[in-house]
Amino acid sequence: MVLLVFMLVIxxxxxxxxxxxxxxxxxxxxxxxxxxxxxxMDAVDVAFTEAAVGAGVSTVLMLGTLALTTSTExxxxxxxxxxxxxxxxxxxGVLIYGTLDMPAYGDKSAAVHHHVVPRYxxxxxxxxxxxxxxxxxxASYRGYDTLGETFVIFTxxxxxxxxxxxxxxxxxxxxxxxxxxxxxxxxxxxxxxx
Amino acid sequence: xxxxxxxxxxxxxxSKFLIPFILLFALYVQWHGDFGPGGGFQxxxxxxxxxxxxxxxxxxxxxxxxxxxxxxxxxxALGVLLYAGVGVASMLMGGNFLDYNALSEDPIHGQxxxxxxxxxxxxxxxxxxxxTIFVAFAGQDR
Numbered sequence: 289m290v291l292l293v294f295m296l297v298i299x300x301x302x303x304x305x306x307x308x309x310x311x312x313x314x315x316x317x318x319x320x321x322x323x324x325x326x327x328x329m330d331a332v333d334v335a336f337t338e339a340a341v342g343a344g345v346s347t348v349l350m351l352g353t354l355a356l357t358t359s360t361e362x363x364x365x366x367x368x369x370x371x372x373x374x375x376x377x378x379x380x381g382v383l384i385y386g387t388l389d390m391p392a393y394g395d396k397s398a399a400v401h402h403h404v405v406p407r408y409x410x411x412x413x414x415x416x417x418x419x420x421x422x423x424x425x426x427a428s429y430r431g432y433d434t435l436g437e438t439f440v441i442f443t444x445x446x447x448x449x450x451x452x453x454x455x456x457x458x459x460x461x462x463x464x465x466x467x468x469x470x471x472x473x474x475x476x477x478x479x480x481x482x
Numbered sequence: 483x484x485x486x487x488x489x490x491x492x493x494x495x496x497s498k499f500l501i502p503f504i505l506l507f508a509l510y511v512q513w514h515g516d517f518g519p520g521g522g523f524q525x526x527x528x529x530x531x532x533x534x535x536x537x538x539x540x541x542x543x544x545x546x547x548x549x550x551x552x553x554x555x556x557x558x559a560l561g562v563l564l565y566a567g568v569g570v571a572s573m574l575m576g577g578n579f580l581d582y583n584a585l586s587e588d589p590i591h592g593q594x595x596x597x598x599x600x601x602x603x604x605x606x607x608x609x610x611x612x613x614t615i616f617v618a619f620a621g622q623d624r
């Protein structure tokens with residue numbers, strides 16, 4: 289509960305702040321608090337991922353983006369803030385309405401606990417024999433899903449390379465060319481030829 | 483900003499001290515994922531974060547000397563290939579795609595082997611994807 293209040297405060301601060309550097313830092317803290325909540329809910333694997341990705345790498349990547357763009361938010365003097373606020377409140381309301389149907393946390397009769405989960409939990413020990421059932425579900429029972437996720441990550445990196453990683457690809461051909469002198473025309477021409 | 487970073491003695495010393503431990507921890511998470519929290523994905527992120535730390539402190543050029551572009555590019559594909567290759571291998575050995583039982587005489591051992599290899603594939607891909615993305619972002623401003 290305390291963690292949720294902290295997250296609320298940080299969320300408010302993120303909205304108010306104009307310095308994007310501080311916003312990135314706060315969103316890292318936000319992720320870390322999220323990870324702490326996952327730990328409280330006994331989802332250590334998820335917490336681990338959240339801490340590593342949300343608080344760690346994505347913060348660094350956001351800082352990298354700031355270095356490429358600008359680190360202060362533009363002053364927004366538009367008059368549409370009322371409509372925007374109404375839209376946000378409406379969306380939030382709908383989302384909260386959606387959670388009303390969800391079973392209470394830890395509810396044993398919840399649907400998710402009765403589909404395939406009992407089968408996994410009961411048979412995992414004899415079929416796979418790993419102490420960490422999360423691993424055996426992710427890598428074995430749900431191997432296809434994890435393969436798909438790996439492909440998603442591969443595609444993400446390939447996409448980033450294709451969009452902003454051009455300089456590296458051109459370097460393969462002309463390795464010792466002066467670093468700064470490549471202009472974008474050369475890049476796109478060698479891109480087209482390769 | 484980059485130049486300032488390179489002159490910070492404390493940052494350089496501390497990060498040099500920390501990086502081996504980060505790498506070791508990543509390997510621990512990778513190979514111990516079967517027994518505790520963690521696995522290929524988290525290990526890959528932690529492994530990459532050691533390199534990202536190095537790149538932040540010492541500059542992307544020096545990071546590229548440690549892990550050249552061809553290494554991350556090939557590892558990016560290698561991880562996915564390893565994962566899918568385990569699936570193909572299990573098919574060739576008489577099972578379904580990604581049916582690790584077929585990988586060994588003993589189904590349990592086959593499962594262990596399959597999960598280990600698959601997690602390794604995930605870890606390799608995630609680590610090289612993160613390094614690739616970081617370098618693509620950080621290498622732009624020069």
